[in-house]
Amino acid sequence: MSAPTSDDTTTQPAVTEEYHAGHRRSLAGYLVMPGVLALACLVLYVYVSQQELDSIEARSLNAATLTGALWEHVQLTAVSTVLTLLIAVPLGIVFTRPFTRPIRSYLITLLTLGQAVPTIAVLVLLAVVFLFLGFWAAIVGLVLYAIIPVLLNTMVGLEQVDKAVLEAGRGMGMARFTVLRRLELPLAVPVILAGVRTALVINVGTATLVTYINAGGLGDVIVAGLSTNRVTIQIVGAALTAVLALLIDYLAGIAEDLLRPRGL
Template identity: 65%
Template sequence: MSSPVVGRSLWSYLTMPLILAAVVIALVIAISTSDLDTIEERSLNLPTLLGATWRHVLLSVVSTIFVLLIAIPLGIMLTRSWTRSFRGLLLTVANIGQAIPTIGLIALMAVAFNYIGFTAAVIALVACAVLPVLRNTMVGIEHVDENVLEAGRGMGMSKSTVLRKLELPLAVPVILAGVRTALVINVGTATLAAYINAGGLGTIIVAGLTTNRLLITVTGATLTAVLALLIDYLAGIAEAKLRPKGL
């Protein structure tokens, strides 16, 4: 009786990776069977594509790590009563990253730090993606049932213990949803980092656009989409596995 359930569960886990693998295989076949000129050969060789993909992953992951280090502690702080007087100001500052057009923000970071490359791109990506994690952290904590918190206090728990053992664990599903959103935002936005020499799959797309080579452009765009879907898929699994039992 249990085998069909197990089979369906396994199939649900494998469906997305199989679809993405099929897309990549189809892309490889399209490239290998095309009559490439020297420009296309230079942009579509395996080392170039792997290097651009790895750089794109680094941009996305490093920026998301910094988002977590900034947004989660800040979100926790903004749920404390003593921060109410300046909560609106900090949220307004966090909103700036999403209000400014992304390409403009990336260029602004490069000018502000007098530096083009990986660091400037990471700073811009952090500014773009900090808001979802910040808001979800606040929403997750603020929507914990007050009766649960009162029960914890009644058992003699300190404020820090209530936060650590009750508020944060119960807010985990909402926080993880924000992290997942931030990851996907960073993967998509990281393509623009090519304009400040930070690398990534955006370099493939830009190379295709500037040389008017459709195959190069489609390859860069396809790999970016596959990477975004794969990261969203893995983040969804992590979200399900890290969710506290019973929620």
């Protein structure tokens, strides 16, 4: 397997359709997804209410249990994504600086190979070797898994900035940091935000696995259904995870539209 170069990364950015379209969606476009998700939740509620639940199912599917698991899942996703941004964006900036060019491809290869390790393996390693359990152990695993999309998109976004724009900024007397802050990062925002959306969806799905290290989330509901062979519980846990992933991606899309510099 050959090490990817910086040119390789520019061919596979996680850029959304809205970015290619170059314009914000209409009001109707913003209302479609909430309507679909609300309908999905209604169908799920009707399905569960028509089932004759036994004591185990009733205990797992009551409002308090589901709300608590959903809130834990949101916390896991939010905290891990914030930490991912704090790590990946500065790393992406550093990796696009000229002094890292000789080792850049090797660093990216190392990080990509690290992402290839299954998340459950990382969580088990934390639990067995380091006796690291609970919320923060889950955060470590989620950050390690989600860092690559944000890192690569940060690099792609910065490398796609027109060099003539940067030269014009330097010609106006801007320092390197000023060029980065006022020109490079704003112009790279659409691609970086696309990577953030990818990381958010990855974290929502991967967070279902942290139940195995006692970190909570909707994975508790799914595993409860699996361990007791209750299909209804499994369906509810999986459906809520899917709805949450779509909702977070939708909200991230709105943020992407609002934060995109005008004219891009």
